[in-house]
Amino acid sequence: MLQKTTNIFVAGVGGQGILKFSNLLCEVAMRAGLDVKKSEIHGMAQRGGSVTTHVRFGKKVYSPLIPQGSADFMVSMEHLEAVRHIAFLNPEHGRLIYDPYEIAPPEVYTAQREYPADIEERLAKFAPNRVAVPAFENALKVKNPRAQNVIMLGTLSEFLSFDDALYEEVIRDGFKPKYVDSNIAAFHLGKEFASP
Amino acid sequence: MSNTSNKKFLSGDEAVAQGAWEAGCHIAAAYPGTPSTEILEAVVTYSDIYCEWSTNEKVAYEVALGASMAGARALYASKHVGLNVAADPFFSSAYIGSHGGLVVITADDPSMHSSQNEQDNRYYGIAAKVPVLCPSDSQECKDFTKLAFDISERFNIPVIVRLTTRTSHANGVVTCEDRRSVPIKGYEKKIQKNLILPAFARKLHASLEERMLALKEFSETTDINRIEEGEESVGIIADGVAYTYAREAYPDAWFLKLGMSHPLPEKLVRELASRVKKIFIVEENDPIIETAVKAMGVDCIGKEKVPRVLELNPDRLRKAFFDEETAPLDVGDVPARPPALCPGCTHRPVFAILARLKPIITGDIGCYTLGALPPLNAMDTCVDMGASITVAHGIRKALDLVQDEKQKNRKIVAVIGDSTFFHSGLTGLANVVYNSSPITVIIMDNRITAMTGHQQHPGTGKTLMGADAVEIDPAEVARALGVKYVKVVDPYDYAATKEVLTEAINLDEPAVVITKRACPLYDRSMWKKPYWINEDECNGCKICIQIGCPAISFKAEEKKAYITPVLCTGCSICAQICPKGAIHASEDN
Known part of the structure; x- marks a missing residue:
């Protein structure tokens, strides 16, 4: 079991499925037996505002908020939002x-x-370690224009240690039946973007 | 939701609902408000609790109190400012006490993520003499809600459970249990308890002081107040989510973790003081624990180090404990991304018209408060639920006394949503008619409580539990209250709306205009194919840009406006105001 807490900061614009992304990720971590905390600000999430969530998992997690400079990963669904919150990313290994x-x-x-x-x-200056994922434009390829978030989840999964089967199980439980197949396809498509 | 014993990943709000269900709660009442809304939205998923969206928080509180008088376990929930609305019955209920357990959930909002202030509702516990429980995460939200019902019945008192945004909207792993079967005790007439005539209230006050003394003893012994041993001779007294930040920022300190912060367990405070050389008090917003600890004569460090304004976090606490500052990163200029009225918003044309008519516009609480932002800039004031109408009346009466003709002739328009109108607009409108002021009240009726995520209200014809209900018509209400000029318009018809608003504003009597059309996020059936701009016809005048629709942008190089197809809902307002007729419906509409 992980001894150290893993911190994942998620950013984007209201309507992009940031909360759904975080819920899926947390569910995977919880089913893997970890303690998980998530904090979000979504009062205005539907109205095009900046939306962020803090996801943390490990053996025991206290704070629901990630300290500055401590995110092991930042996932941003939008270009500018990545810059806005980059201070949360760990400057050495994030x-x-x-x-x-x-x-x-x-x-x-x-x-x-x-x-x-x-x-x-x-x-380039603040996040030398970075992976660009053209998720929005590829969402159409899996015939689900809303699957941008699950494509990004697929990419992230390549850097975490949970089994694919667990993600697939969580995706099956997390979407209505008619959206399951396209989201599983989106997840696997996302994995392809992890290596340049 | 299932009722089996297992682990679930719940928000604090959902955990409160789970706790209420496990505690055998029978009745829950609330009015929506961020961050508390999801409590009742989760309660409704349990079939064995009656729950309702009440018309406002005062009503919700009295519903819960009545249920408690009838011997049921009852839950009230609101955001922090909601308890202000319910303050009158809340204070009296401390005297009355409980028959069935009465639990008061208040969700405070340090940092004002979606609120107008960051008032600290722990003060309500002190002011009304009611115990306050402060959970630090979802598991405690569930456990403390359950415990609150037991405390309420054991000590004959309502119990506050104080959440904050970072407990309400934070998720954690929660171990769930089965529902306890608690019978409803039934109603018994007890006027010396339930009818607060002065003669009875004098006795009830004395009894309340005794109840609080007993609760002080309980606070010393309950396991939700506990000392956690540390490595260093520094102690931290903390409640709520602030405890988790402090744990993270100072893992080696001793802790007095307060699950019940009022009444304060003084013996535990003294015990901690005897074990360490230095004590920090870590609490969000006001120095409530700190003031009590200092009054005991115990030396401690509080608000001189721990910030009082805005929410805490591990970074701010590291600075408070160790003077370690995380240097801010200079990432360059990043344009702000505040929330905005959505594409297709039914409020946008109304504000576009008001921006041209230029009255004084008193606003209210809802999505439409965003009409105050550029480029519409169509709002002057926003205070609290219902204040649009009453503040407009006050401004009118004052300007009537002014000599300056320009001031005297200003037109005044109050803008209020449908849910807010039923919440607190009715009495204000009655006052406008009774004390006669010629203001215009626009009820922006988008058929739902939109801001908090689409909750039903008395005008929608549905209840929280999904039952059909009488659909109260704001136009009929306005007429019944004595308003003679009442008109209903479709805000998607720009010209008609402008004509009616112009007429209403220039009347010499109270006027009510209802701009009626469903929120496009709630009713997507009205969406049409995206509109498009013919670049040959567009002269770059930017009039369509001035309505602030996220779907319309301006290409600076070509000097042409452009509609982003994936964002456009086909509301047609831009096409209606384009002086060149350059904006067109999709051919296949």
């Missing part, structure tokens, strides 16, 4: 798994400013 998909924030879609063009340079 790994960023992100979709470079861009969603315009209000100041951008109301034509007050441009979407920042230098995000990759900033990520």
Whole structure:
């Protein structure tokens, strides 16, 4: 059993399935016999705001919040959101798994400013250890445009030690029957993005 | 949810529901409010508890109190400010006490993730003389809720269980058990207890002080207050989720973990003080434990080190304990991403019209408060549930006394949602009619309590438990309250809505306009194929940009507006306001 707590910070924009992603991940960790905690802010999750969750698992977890600079992984479903929260990532060994998909924030879609063009340079500086996952554009390939989050879960799974069968079991229990097959396909597609 | 003994991954809110169910709770009443909403949404999944969305928190509290008087185990739940609305019956209920167990869940919101203040509701325990339990995680949310029912019946008193956003909306592994069968004791007439005439209340107050003394003894001996031995001669007294942060930040310290922070277990505090050289008090927001510990003459470090404003976390505590500061990372300029009115939001056209008519706009609590943000900028005030109507009335009366003609002639519009109208708008509207002020009240009727995630209310025709209900019509209510000008419009018809609002605002009498159409997130059946902008017809005037729809953006290089198809719900408002007629419905609509 893991002695050290694993910290995973998840970020994105309301509506991208960040809470679902976190729930699936936590369920996997719990069924693997670990203590798990998750904290989220979702009061405005449906209204296009910035949404984050803290996921922590290990032998015994106290705080539901990840200390700054302590996330072993950051999963971001949106380009800018990865930069916004990068301070949570462990600067030495933390790994960023992100979709470079861009969603315009209000100041951008109301034509007050441009979407920042230098995000990759900033990520290169703060997250040398990173994996870009074109999950949004690939979600259509598994015939489920909402499967961006499960594709990202597949990528993350390559860096964790839980069995694939456990993820599949949790996906089967976590979706309505008609969405199960496309999400399992999405999960396996995501695994392919883990190695460049 | 199943009732077998096993482990589940539950949020604190869900765990409260599980705890209430296990405790044999019979009745639960609440009004939705982040972060407490999911408590009743979880309670409703247990078939053996009657539960309801009451019209407001005062009503919910009185429903729970009545159920307790009838000998049932009853649960009240709200966000922190909800207990302000219920404060009147809450204070009296401490005198009355319980017959069936009465548990009061308050979900506070340090950092104001979705609230207007970060008031510390542990004060309610002190002010009303009611015990306060502070769970630190989901397992304790369940266990403490169960325990609260027992304490309530044993000590004849309502019991507060104080959650915060980081317990309500944090998940943890919870060991679940079966439901206890607790019979409803039934109603007995006891006017000296349940009818608080001054003569009875004087005796009840004396009895309440005795009950609190007994609870103080209980606080010393209950296992939810305990000393945990450490390696260093530093002690930490902590309650709620702050305990988990402190555990993380200072693993080698001694702890006095308070599951019941009021009444304070003074003997345990003194015992800890005898074991360590230095004591930190770790509590979110106000120095409530700290004040009590200092009053005992025990030396401790509190708010001079532990921040009072905004929620705590392990980083802030490391700074408090060791002066270790985590240097902020300079990641460059990152545009903010606040929540915004959704694509297709039925409130957007109303605010777009108000932004042009430029009245004083008093707002209320709901999604529509987002109308205050740029680019709409269509709201002047927001105070509390129902205040749109009453504040508008007050402003009107004051401006009527002003000499300055420009001020005197300002038009005033109150904007209130349908659920908020039933919560606290009725009495305000009656006051507008009774004390006659010519303001316009817009009831933005999107057929649901939208902000908290689509809960039913008295205008929707459905109850929390899914039963059909009388659909109370806000227009009929307004007429019955004496408003003569009452009109209902479809906010997706921009021209008609503008005409009615213009007429109403210029009247010399109270007016009610109901903009009626379902929240597009609640009723997706009204979605249409995405609209599109013909670039040859678009002249780049940005009028469509000014309504702040996330589906419309502006391409600076081409100087043309553009609709993102995956975001557009086909509401057509942009097409209706485009002066060039450049925005079109999809051909196959």
